[in-house]
Structure formats: structure tokens, C-alpha cells
Amino acid sequence: MADLKRISADMKTKDDAFFKRLGARIAQARKQMDMTQVQLAERLGIAQQTLAHYEVGRARIAADLLPVLAEALELSLDEMLIGQPAARPAGKRGPASRLQQQIEAIGQLPKARQRVVSEVLDAMLAQHAL
Numbered sequence: 001m002a003d004l005k006r007i008s009a010d011m012k013t014k015d016d017a018f019f020k021r022l023g024a025r026i027a028q029a030r031k032q033m034d035m036t037q038v039q040l041a042e043r044l045g046i047a048q049q050t051l052a053h054y055e056v057g058r059a060r061i062a063a064d065l066l067p068v069l070a071e072a073l074e075l076s077l078d079e080m081l082i083g084q085p086a087a088r089p090a091g092k093r094g095p096a097s098r099l100q101q102q103i104e105a106i107g108q109l110p111k112a113r114q115r116v117v118s119e120v121l122d123a124m125l126a127q128h129a130l
Contacts, residue, residue, distance in 0.1 A: 020057030025083055027055040029073040032110040043072050074111055 030040050041051040044065065053059035061069065070080045078084065106117050 015060075016057065019060055021083070022061070022081065023055040023057040025080060026069065026073065029075055029080070029111070030055075032112060033073065034112055040072060044068060 030037070037051050037055070038048045041048040044051070046065075050059065054061050066077060066080070070077050073080065106114055109117070
């Protein structure tokens with residue numbers, strides 16, 4: 001019985017730590033998008049206070065809200081849940097091209113900067129199409 005209590009306590013500690021890290025990633029992504037808690041909460045259809053509890057790890061996020069939250073924050077589920085994109089198997093064609101390396105580097109920028117790069121690319125492509 002003591003072992004079961006210890007295991008249960010260990011699991012709770014690990015769960016608490018996971019939800020605190022998840023909440024911190026959510027808060028960071030929201031701030032990088034220049035979004036307030038109120039704005040994100042409205043987009044998710046939840047109360048701002050609930051989002052605040054998620055961000056500090058006091059409340060656990062319902063599983064069905066995770067994909068909606070990831071989409072709202074323009075993150076993959078892997079980025080949101082574990083803090084990094086899913087590992088991709090190495091391609092068969094050798095090292096990544098310079099353009100592919102640049103695209104991957106852009107993907108690591110804060111979302112606001114990614115939007116700026118995207119706008120510049122859109123302008124250049126539109127100019128080329130003329």
C-alpha cells in the first residue's frame with residue numbers, strides 16, 4: 001500500500017511539472033503573437049481566468065482543447081506539448097538545401113517575426129509575378 005501511495009505521489013509531481021511547463025509554453029507563444037489572455041480566451045471560448053490557470057499550471061487543459069489551442073497559437077501539437085517540433089527522419093537526398101535551412105531557421109523565430117518574413121516574401125513574389 002505504501003508503494004502505491006509513493007507511485008501515486010510521484011505521478012502527481014510529474015503531472016504538475018508537465019502542466020507548469022505546458023502553461024509556460026502557452027504563455028510564451030501567446031505573448032510572441034502579441035495576444036492578450038482575454039483575446040486568446042475569447043478565441044478558445046473559455047474564460048480569461050481559466051486561461052490564466054492553464055498558463056501557470058494550476059488547471060489541466062482538456063484534451064479536446066489542445067488542437068484548438070495549438071492552432072490558435074500557430075504551433076504544432078509537438079511544439080506545444082513537448083516544446084519542440086517532432087523529429088523528422090533524415091531525408092534520402094543528403095544535406096538540406098540553403099533554402100530549406102533558411103525556412104527551418106525562420107520556423108524558429110517568434111511568430112511575430114515569422115509574419116514579417118512572410119509579408120516580405122509575399123511582396124517579392126507578387127513583384128515577380130508582374
